[in-house]
Amino acid sequence: MPVAAKRHRGRNIALIVAALVILGVVLWRWHPWGGPSGARATAGASSGRAGRGGAGGLANMPQPVHVATARQGEMPVVLTALGTVTPLANVTVLPQLSGTLQDVFFKEGQMVKKGDVLAQIDPRPYQISLDNAQGTLARDEALLQTARLDLKRYQTLLAQDSIASQQVDTQASLVKQYEGTVKSDKANIDTFKLDLVYARITAPVSGRVGLRQVDPGNYVTPSLTNGIVVITQLQPISVIFTTSEDNLQQIIQQTQTGAKLSVTAYDRSNTTSLEGGSLETLDNQIDTTTGTVKLRAIFQNDKNLLFPNQFVNTRLLVDTIKDAVIVPTPAVLNGSMGPFVYVVKPDNTVTVRAVKVGPVDGERTSIKSGLQVGERVVIDGSDRLKEGAKITIPADKPRGASGARGASGAAAASGASAAHGHHRKHAAQASE
Numbered sequence: 001m002p003v004a005a006k007r008h009r010g011r012n013i014a015l016i017v018a019a020l021v022i023l024g025v026v027l028w029r030w031h032p033w034g035g036p037s038g039a040r041a042t043a044g045a046s047s048g049r050a051g052r053g054g055a056g057g058l059a060n061m062p063q064p065v066h067v068a069t070a071r072q073g074e075m076p077v078v079l080t081a082l083g084t085v086t087p088l089a090n091v092t093v094l095p096q097l098s099g100t101l102q103d104v105f106f107k108e109g110q111m112v113k114k115g116d117v118l119a120q121i122d123p124r125p126y127q128i129s130l131d132n133a134q135g136t137l138a139r140d141e142a143l144l145q146t147a148r149l150d151l152k153r154y155q156t157l158l159a160q161d162s163i164a165s166q167q168v169d170t171q172a173s174l175v176k177q178y179e180g181t182v183k184s185d186k187a188n189i190d191t192f193k194l195d196l197v198y199a200r201i202t203a204p205v206s207g208r209v210g211l212r213q214v215d216p217g218n219y220v221t222p223s224l225t226n227g228i229v230v231i232t233q234l235q236p237i238s239v240i241f242t243t244s245e246d247n248l249q250q251i252i253q254q255t256q257t258g259a260k261l262s263v264t265a266y267d268r269s270n271t272t273s274l275e276g277g278s279l280e281t282l283d284n285q286i287d288t289t290t291g292t293v294k295l296r297a298i299f300q301n302d303k304n305l306l307f308p309n310q311f312v313n314t315r316l317l318v319d320t321i322k323d324a325v326i327v328p329t330p331a332v333l334n335g336s337m338g339p340f341v342y343v344v345k346p347d348n349t350v351t352v353r354a355v356k357v358g359p360v361d362g363e364r365t366s367i368k369s370g371l372q373v374g375e376r377v378v379i380d381g382s383d384r385l386k387e388g389a390k391i392t393i394p395a396d397k398p399r400g401a402s403g404a405r406g407a408s409g410a411a412a413a414s415g416a417s418a419a420h421g422h423h424r425k426h427a428a429q430a431s432e
Contacts, residue, residue, distance in 0.1 A: 062390040065381035067344050068328050072373045075324040075366040077250075077359045078315050083241030083265070083297075085310040089205045089233040095121060096198040098221045101214055101228075108211050112203045112231065119228055121220065123199040130192035137185035144178035151175050207233035232308050237301045238280065239265055241314045242292040250318055251282065251295075263297035265306060266313040274305040274312060324358065324366040331377040332357060332365050341371065342378040342385055344393075350378060352387050 099121040277299035355370030
């Protein structure tokens with residue numbers, strides 16, 4: 001048993017030594033520590049050096065930009081402000097007499113015209129009062145007629161010296177009394193007729209009715225808090241907005257000449273035009289707390305796009321500048337010296353030009369001074385520019401040349417790829 005154990009241990013040792021020898025030969029044959037990893041490290045160092053050289057070269061390379069030409073045209077002077085849609089009439093319909101509400105003839109949200117019947121109060125008590133007043137008038141008119149006949153007789157007898165003059169004077173006073181009573185009776189009749197008119201409630205203005213506040217069958221009085229319904233006039237409708245007191249003189253100069261200033265209402269996002277109108281009037285005093293003045297613009301609102309108490313953006317066209325120098329708004333930049341532009345010179349370099357900016361209309365900006373019509377300015381790609389920087393304008397390059405360059409570049413790339421493949425194949429054969 002000891003001899004067999006020693007033999008088994010000897011075989012194991014021999015196998016281990018043989019495996020180590022084979023592993024050493026394999027490692028010596030392929031030496032992975034000096035192969036691809038080292039090549040990759042060397043390539044990385046080379047690419048780093050190339051990257052640093054490329055960065056330096058990129059800084060000196062012409063920068064691609066987009067340009068636009070300064071043009072001459074009309075520039076509108078527009079004042080923008082936030083406004084509130086305000087109806088010209090907002091009426092709470094209240095009953096003018098007390099009674100039971102019999103019928104309601106409108107539907108909630110309905111458009112009504114002035115004079116349309118809205119509701120009916122029970123007219124019977126007022127009809128009875130009218131009939132009573134008419135009866136009283138008939139009686140008093142009969143008494144007046146009798147008194148006048150008696151007065152005429154007394155005057156005849158007085159002329160014959162048959163009665164005393166005192167009796168004639170008393171009868172004349174009685175006639176005056178009955179005349180006053182008849183006038184009072186007629187006034188009572190007119191009052192009860194008016195009550196019958198008030199019992200039939202009509203729309204005082206044209207507009208849209210709101211939600212019904214009282215249902216039929218309720219007893220209503222003139223002191224009703226919320227009324228029966230609220231009518232809001234929608235056509236036409238107004239927008240009240242404010243502007244700075246600095247713009248007041250310019251607006252007044254235009255309105256005093258009789259000109260109607262155009263006003264356009266936009267939605268909350270200030271992108272969609274809702275309605276066009278005109279400036280109607282302005283307030284008679286400036287708000288000292290804000291330094292602004294209120295203005296009212298009128299809109300016909302045919303499509304009902306403007307709704308009461310809606311917030312809108314207003315644009316008031318005050319004036320139009322003729323023959324203004326206009327450039328795209330992105331061309332104007334702001335720096336320590338104020339507004340400036342990059343002007344493109346004939347040698348494809350740029351120069352910094354300070355300008356004085358005029359009115360701005362969205363994507364267009366007018367230049368008061370500092371730029372001439374026909375000069376080209378940079379509108380995109382100006383973040384890497386400085387005084388005297390070189391530029392390239394891709395839009396000016398013909399397609400044929402760029403296509404040829406693209407084809408030659410593709411051919412060069414394919415040639416480089418083929419050479420790289422051949423090099424790899426040769427390296428594999430050498431290793432074998």
